[in-house]
Amino acid sequence: MKDVVIIGGGASGLMAAIIVKSKVQDQANVTILERLEKVGKKILVTGNGRCNFTNKHVSENKYNNPSFVKPILKQFNVSKTLEFFNSIGLLYRMDEAGRYYPLSENANSVLDVLRNEAKRLGIVERVNFDVNRIYKNNDRFAIESKNRLVQEADYVVVAAGGKAVPVHGSNGSGFNLLKKQKMKITDCFPGLTGVIVDEGQVKGLSGLRMKAKVNLYLKKTFKKDKKEAIWTEDGEVQFKEKGLSGIVVMQLQSQIARKYSPKEVKISLDLIPHMTEEEIVDHLERRLAHIGNEEVENFLTGMFHKMLVRNILKQRCKIQLDGYTKDLTKKDLNKIASAIKEFDFDVKGYYDFDRAQVTVGGLDVKEVVQETLEARKVSRLYVCGEVLNVDGECGGFNLQWAWSSGYVVGNAIAKRIIDNA
Ligand SMILES: Cc1cc2nc3c(=O)[nH]c(=O)nc-3n(C[C@H](O)[C@H](O)[C@H](O)COP(=O)(O)OP(=O)(O)OC[C@H]3O[C@@H](n4cnc5c(N)ncnc54)[C@H](O)[C@@H]3O)c2cc1C
Known part of the structure; x- marks a missing residue:
């Protein structure tokens, strides 16, 4: 025996x-x-x-x-x-x-x-x-x-x-x-867990969930028109006070943990994957013509949740929320479209083993x-x-x-x- x-x-x-x-x-x-x-x-x-x-x-x-x-x-x-x-x-x-x-x-x-x-x-x-x-x-x-x-x-x-x-x-x-x-x-x-990102980039978004295309880039190759994502996922992103979570982010995090240091990578969300940057600019121009002069904060109404609108305009494009749409320039519209297609985050780290699945x-x-x-x-x-x-x-x-x-x-x-x- x-x-x-x-x-x-x-x-x-x-x-x-x-x-x-x-x-x-x-x-x-x-x-x-x-x-x-x-x-x-x-x-x-x-x-x-x-x-x-x-x-x-x-x-x-x-x-x-x-x-x-x-x-x-x-x-x-x-x-x-x-x-x-x-x-x-x-x-x-x-x-x-x-x-x-x-x-x-x-x-x-x-x-x-x-x-x-x-x-x-x-x-x-x-x-x-x-x-x-x-x-x-x-x-x-x-x-x-x-x-x-x-x-x-x-x-x-x-x-x-x-x-x-x-x-x-x-x-x-x-x-x-x-x-x-x-x-x-x-x-x-830790693997299959959330990532900690630059606090300023995620400011005002805690609690929001949104579907997006999520790309992982190496920082050294993150240059306009020359980018090649090293990992891509489609799905729901959950915004936290200091980071990002949700299954798609957890998948990306495991890729980082396997091969890279957090400092080497960038996460970039495409918030409207089915439209090109040019199509978004066209849409914004039409919208601007339609609404005339409005408070800037209302400009992206109908596109995103208010929390995201504020982050895009104020944090990303440095546009004052109490300003008026008549003052928006073509350059501003290009900046907004680019922020929507490249809603990016510097990765500071990830959650510890207490919150990791593997x-x-x-x-x-x-x-x-x-x-x-x-x-x-x-x-x-x-x-x-x-x-x-x-x-x-x-x-x-x-x-x-x-x-x-x-x-x-x-x-x-x-x-x-x-x-x-
Ligand atoms: C929150 C969470 C959700 C998950 N969801 C999923 C899911 O839905 N689908 C999926 O596929 N995977 C999921 N996973 C991952 C999956 O649970 C693990 O990969 C899997 O359980 C690993 O199995 P294991 O037997 O290797 O280890 P474990 O399940 O971790 O078991 C190890 C066991 O060994 C015991 N042990 C450890 N050290 C000693 C020791 N020195 N002496 C005696 N006993 C010891 C532990 O107490 C434990 O009972 C999840 C993980 C977590 C944390």
């Missing part, structure tokens, strides 16, 4: 535990060690409490490390994931963007079916067990908690997550466990064998989920990584136990 111990009862750990136990049955004990008082706490907050657990459009290109994730996603792809969840009782539905949610629209359903299956299989959950050290004791592993409890194992899986939202359990301690095994952890940054960075993927996710340096130690340097876009891709990598690890350990039996 072998002992398999999973460190971390999150999405990937639960999946690894269920797969290995369902395959080896009474050839192994499977125990999940969880530092919190309950497993799966983070699953409950995913997708705003609805748990967007996968996506029809999963492909390797949705991740930072496409060539590494490709064969792992292939072993346990979206249809196998849906089949698996269906087999353990979950009904689900897909939205117009290809995102899958439980039919109940409640993340509890996802956690409950996983826990019920784990219980049915006889998997043991050992909670309030905060793993602090892994060491070899003869040929077995000894896994020690902060308060010196020890659990022994023949196979150990580190599924402790990254650093995102520590109150839900993943506080970076998985990285420390692996560092102590002399494995390389890359630099880590960790950008983690265990260097070269530390594991790609087919099995076994550590190259420590035989019978496996790694899955966000603790690896894999992060995906927003929309169910990160949980899919947790399911696929958890499956691969569970399957690899089961095969080894069965082959050696």
